[in-house]
Amino acid sequence: MSLELRGVSFTHRGADPAAGRLLDGVDLSVGSGEVTGLSAPSGAGKSTLLRLAALMVPADSGTVLINGRGFASGATVPRAVRQSVGMVFQSPRAAADPRLRLDALVCAPLDFRDGALRPRPRHHAERLAELTELAQLDAALLHRYPHEVSDGQLQRAMVARALALDPDVLICDEPTAQLDAETTAAILGVLADCAAAGAAVLIASHDRAALSRVADTMVDLSQINHASSA
Ligand SMILES: Nc1ncnc2c1ncn2[C@@H]1O[C@H](COP(=O)(O)OP(=O)(O)OP(=O)(O)O)[C@@H](O)[C@H]1O
Secondary structure (H helix, E strand, O other), X not given: OOEEEEEEEEOOOOOOHHHOOOEEEEEEEEOOOOEEEEEOOOOOOHHHHHHHHOOOOOOOEEEEEEOOEEEEOOOOOOHHHHOXXXXXXXXXXXXXXXXXXXXXXXXXXXXXXXXXXXXXXXXHHHHHHHHHHHOOOOHHHOOOOHHHOOHHHHHHHHHHHHHOOOOOEEEEEOOOOOOXXXXXXXXXXXXXXXXXXXXXXXXXXXXXXXXXXXOOEEEEHHHHOOOOOO
């Protein structure tokens, strides 16, 4: 279980050409059982880098390796590889479908994997119970809609969802933004538990203090990015 970026470069389409590359020749490696914390000032490209690492967006050049298997820009990524990468986003409100109850949200990757045409959380009752416990989500909330729970409760559900397919690589983009210290520590603890179970975990956050409590390695993006503006 590992994530590696080798010489990854990227510029957003439509970005001012005078600004040069956003990311240039970035190398990063996260091994099995490791939590790597990524920090950098706002706008430095953390979210962009995480999307490239999660194979959501192809890099302009360089290679992303998942479990040692390399994907250069434009390479076809098999579904099984996509499903081996879990992602947690900064805003659970933006990431969660407001029409789905929490149980359906958590089970959505399982339904997608199975090709189910509609949510069927009861079909996954056993796994749902495991995920609820793993993410320390109050099971009494599973029948509520996103607007009926707090941001912290919703983020726990989104963490449970990211874990649904037991990912080898877990990528988290400011997963505790706007959450209180207690919820932040709890969610980071859940992510660290995933690493303890063998996953390679990469977490970007502005909260260096909280992140450094669970990270094995802290990486400053500006130190690994060779872009002239970094
Ligand atoms: N789709 C896009 N098209 C053009 N430019 C973009 C796009 N997405 C982001 N950018 C720009 O790329 C730069 C890096 O953005 P990114 O969101 O990766 O930074 P970040 O380090 O995650 O910032 P923050 O800490 O504020 O979340 C910013 O200047 C941003 O405006």
